[in-house]
Amino acid sequence: MKKIIGLTAFAATLVAPVFSASADEVNVYSYRQPFLVEPLFNEFTKQSGIKVNVVFAKKGMAERLAREGEHSPADVLLTTDISRLIELQEKGLLQAVNSDVLEAAIPSQYQADDNSWFGLTTRxxxxxxxxxxxxxxxxxxxxxxxxxxxxxxxxxxxxxxxxxxxxxxxxxxxxxxxxxxxxxxxxxxxxxxxxxxxxxxxxxxxxxxxxxxxxxxxxxxxxxxxxxxxxxxxxxxxxxxxxxxxxHVNISGVGVAKYAPHKEAAKALLEFLASDKAQQMYAETNMEYPVRAGVKKSALVASWGDFKAxxxxxxxxxxxxxxxxxxxxxxxxxx
Missing domain, CATH: 3.40.190.10 (Periplasmic binding protein-like II)
Known part of the structure; x- marks a missing residue:
């Protein structure tokens, strides 16, 4: 299994390059914690052979993307709530992803009208x-x-x-x-x-x-x-x-960066994250609800009962x- 590469912050202005231009790689900027997403990325690499390079941080994603501009290595942007997705959308830092897989898997209320972002879990x-x-x-x-x-x-x-x-x-x-x-x-x-x-x-x-x-x-x-x-x-x-x-529910969500150098790999990762297996892994680890219908909730989350959203x-x-x-x-x- 190929190694996932991680950094700790977006804020640094001088960092050694961690990304390459290889076609079988995908670069992720993530607000989600390593323990939550690394198992998903490992499984994606196992299934696809595509290496995942990831930078973890708590803030500063939009600022870093704006600073990097068209030279940004970022492909996939993983965020923690709707406000951060909207910030990326409003600042023109995302691009549309046209995917029948995503359209079928993710309810319409949890995705952007312009296909620039998609929900992955709800809370x-x-x-x-x-x-x-x-x-x-x-x-x-x-x-x-x-x-x-x-x-x-x-x-x-x-x-x-x-x-x-x-x-x-x-x-x-x-x-x-x-x-x-x-x-x-x-x-x-x-x-x-x-x-x-x-x-x-x-x-x-x-x-x-x-x-x-x-x-x-x-x-x-x-x-x-x-x-x-x-x-x-x-x-x-x-x-x-x-x-x-x-x-009222909020989401964790994902989008593809405007200047993503690995668009096809990025799309493949998004489609994987919407799959039954990834949805169950993702939601269970953080005790959230899968957005994809029919995916089993964790036993603990299920014990709280059903609800109308x-x-x-x-x-x-x-x-x-x-x-x-x-x-x-x-x-x-x-x-």
Whole structure:
């Protein structure tokens, strides 16, 4: 099996070349962690004979691509959520991929209209509640109800996960009602927005609040962590809006770089990532949901039960991203 090559950051301006122009290679820039994607790349190399060179980072992808321009070695861009895909799309850093395989495998709401990006896994923006409250049917709209005054914890409203949620609220209710909702949620906060999704569940365990927002896969990660399991055991994971439009979902996704030197290899990798085997490997490792219908979820994820997802296209939701940021400022949500 051929070796996967990795670097640690996009930010460095002086790095030794790690990519070659060989036709049987594909170069990946990835926001996803090595433990999550290296098994996939190894399997792809095993099946295709195409070597995968990969650079890992947490930020700076769009900036590096813009700096490199037409000389960029990047073929495939692997990202963590819809906001980062839209950033790449809006900055003209992606190219269309026309593939019957991808069209058949990936639901239309999880791909760009111009075929410039495709979702690979989904995660729900869940509402976690203190276990002592019991099972409940809850909606995102309920978070502004005064009965939750002083009982809600969340990370920054401007984190991409929450920006996407606010964008979905705009798509559903319009800007005026979403601003009213944000102001109501702010009044209900137990503390200033801070930390990450797991930190909010920890706060529920500590008795600081009763309700929090968090992505579904964090629940699995906490249950599998010796220290954090006690946090997860203190909450119920709820799928919001099951009586109407369904729970808001986000994606991890992928696209092909505008100046990709190995277009055919890049397309082959994308099609592999949409295959049954890759979808199951990818989703199970990070406790996310496969986008491809019929692919088995991990036993742990399946144990949380079935749910109805909002079927509004993510591209439509993402079109409200700037408006969402404006409303968060108006509501002074993070202050």
């Amino acid at each position: 729900v923006r869940n509402i976690y509640t203190a276990k002592r409250l019991g099972d409940m049917a809850i909606s995102y709209e309920d978070l502004a109800d005064e009965k939750y005054r002083g009982k809600i914890c969340t990370r920054s409203g401007k984190h991409p996960y929450n920006v996407a949620l606010v964008s979905s609220m705009i798509a559903e209710h319009g800007e005026a009602k979403t601003l009213e909702w944000l102001e109501g949620v702010k009044k209900n906060l137990a503390r200033k927005p801070q930390g990450n999704d797991r930190g909010q569940v920890q706060a529920i365990h500590q008795g600081l609040c009763d309700v929090s927002l968090g992505n579904s896969y964090y629940f699995g990660k906490m249950l599998n962590d010796d220290k954090q399991k006690v946090w997860a055991d203190a909450v119920n994971i709820n799928f919001p809006n099951q009586v109407n439009r369904g729970a 909002d079927d509004l296209p993510l591209e439509t939701i993402a079109s409200h991203r700037k408006a969402a940021l404006k409303l968060l400022d108006q509501a002074k949500f993070d202050l």
